[in-house]
Amino acid sequence: MHTVYCDGACTPEDMILSAIEKGLSTVGISAHSYTFFDTSYCMQKADIPRYLAELRYLRAKYFDRIHVLCGVEQDYYSDYPTDDFDYVIGSVHYIAVDGEYIPVDESAEILRTAIKDHFDGDPYALCEAYFSTVADVVNMTACDIIGHFDLISKFIEREELFDTAHPRYIAAWQKAVDELLKHGVPFEINTGAISRGYRTSPYPSAEIQAYIKEHGGRFVLSSDAHSADALAYGFDQYDQ
Numbered sequence: 219m220h221t222v223y224c225d226g227a228c229t230p231e232d233m234i235l236s237a238i239e240k241g242l243s244t245v246g247i248s249a250h251s252y253t254f255f256d257t258s259y260c261m262q263k264a265d266i267p268r269y270l271a272e273l274r275y276l277r278a279k280y281f282d283r284i285h286v287l288c289g290v291e292q293d294y295y296s297d298y299p300t301d302d303f304d305y306v307i308g309s310v311h312y313i314a315v316d317g318e319y320i321p322v323d324e325s326a327e328i329l330r331t332a333i334k335d336h337f338d339g340d341p342y343a344l345c346e347a348y349f350s351t352v353a354d355v356v357n358m359t360a361c362d363i364i365g366h367f368d369l370i371s372k373f374i375e376r377e378e379l380f381d382t383a384h385p386r387y388i389a390a391w392q393k394a395v396d397e398l399l400k401h402g403v404p405f406e407i408n409t410g411a412i413s414r415g416y417r418t419s420p421y422p423s424a425e426i427q428a429y430i431k432e433h434g435g436r437f438v439l440s441s442d443a444h445s446a447d448a449l450a451y452g453f454d455q456y457d458q
């Protein structure tokens with residue numbers, strides 16, 4: 219989850235207090251890693267030592283009430299080292315094409331324009347580019363958790379971008395899952411887009427979750443909360 223160190227609304231302490239109130243035994247904060255080409259949403263390089271120090275302080279302050287982990291959500295294209303963090307979520311937020319980094323979760327309009335300008339109007343070529351990047355996220359970030367596997371589908375409940383039942387869409391995600399399963403790294407079940415009103419179901423989709431499960435994959439529940447009220451959103455529907 220995220221705090222004022224990146225694009226979240228609350229301080230780390232507010233998030234920890236909310237986690238204690240909700241009865242959690244462990245809480246992980248995972249600031250967006252520094253991305254040199256887009257600093258609009260991520261932790262700034264100069265703030266990283268302060269983030270580490272503040273989380274260390276809070277871990278000690280609340281040690282008898284909750285276990286606090288200091289993580290990072292490492293973007294595929296971040297080059298900042300992750301050695302100082304307790305855990306790493308590896309996430310793809312951009313597709314790099316024709317020398318541009320195209321954000322996949324900012325707006326449907328950006329995706330529509332990218333399909334037209336960079337993929338000859340073929341939405342499945344965009345999806346294939348996205349999932350082939352995701353397939354490589356463990357190699358690239360050495361992550362402990364795979365973040366929001368099918369983020370590319372963020373807007374499809376409201377916007378006509380592509381059909382997730384299309385054979386090329388299915389083939390693209392299956393190939394990525396098959397590749398990622400080789401690493402044995404768990405996939406995040408991410409309820410963040412539900413709490414923020416973009417979706418009615420978590421990432422990955424029910425179909426993808428079923429496929430991962432069938433093939434021996436594991437999951438970690440994440441609310442990807444950007445505010446204290448969204449923490450642990452929807453966790454009650456899962457048998458932990």
Ligand SMILES: [Zn+2]
Pocket residue numbers: 291309311365366
């Ligand atoms: Zn993310």
